[in-house]
Amino acid sequence: MQVEFYRHSLDDKDVDNVLSVLRSVFLTSGPVGAKFEAKFAAYTGLPHVVALSSCSGAMHLALLALGLRPGDEVITTPMTFIATSTVIMHCGAKPVYVDVEPDTGLLDAAKVAAAVTPRTRGILPVHLYGAMCDMRALAAVAEEHGLFIVEDCAHAIECSRDGVRPGELSAAACYSFYATKNLTCGEGGAIAWHDADKAALSRQLANHGMSKNASGRYHGKYEHWDMVAEGWKYNLDDIRAALLVDQLDRLDGLHARRQEIVARYDAGFAGAPGIVRPRAPGVSAHHLYTLWVDPERRDAILHELKGRGVAVAVNYRAIHTLSFLRDALGHAPGDFPEADRIGRSTITLPLYPKLTDEQIDYVVETVRDVAK
């Protein structure tokens, strides 16, 4: 049996929506993106959504709109994808790592206050694998020290913890619609803001700092546009937004299937020697299903699984150990021992709504056999 690592859940309706855009006059950011923004705002409960070309762009713009400047520091996690840190560096600021909780892999809120310095401006937590960080605890630290919070919600649309949803207790939540994410258009992202002015600023910075975007220039009478700030090019075109508008209506149904798959995996791995499951507090979005195995055997297990038809990945090796960030920030692996250990133990298994029960059982049987 072959089990692919990921298959999307796009359907004929989504494809038809793309064709409609292609047959219309307007291909870039326009009415379809605006419709998605309104629907996504309703879904997340966050009032001002700006659709963008990636979560990386979303986080970069969120930090800029919040005034992050060269020399500033942002507290974040080493157990994540590199974008969580590089967007801080794009602003000329420095990512300051705090180690993760040993049983969840999430930023350890209890250690954040000790990392605050006079240069600290904000906290950038990641809801790893779809399980939320302790946002109440992080919000309390942020409040006490006058810091902003921007959430990396690339794994985290459908989740909650202690009655808190992504973006509820922060300035901005940044989402990814990359090819393998729970909601996808190949490449895409969004920022959800509480503040209308910050949303407007990030929208302008996503379009070269121009006072009018293409849709604004196309509709109505001709007016000159101005350049009012140094901006970037991070807008989402309507071709890709067309894949999101109706897919969003199916997200909760797809999430229910993810929940079933995780329950079947969990039952299959219960009591298996050599396999540890990270604890997932609250209601997880179940973006990734990861196992922690003996670091000494992790790579051999990965290769063996691949050989037996089970596609696997690693999310993630601790990013402070990757050459560039290690050298740029002057870190050694042992600086954040929990993240380093998790990064050397992790295996990600296939998790997507189209997995069949037969495939899940094959993955369980194969992993149990290889890891024992």
Ligand SMILES: *Cc1c(COP(=O)(O)O)cnc(C)c1O
């Ligand atoms: C995918 C991902 C990103 C980057 O998202 P893009 O849309 O590809 O820019 C950022 N953070 C995490 C945790 C991710 O998994």
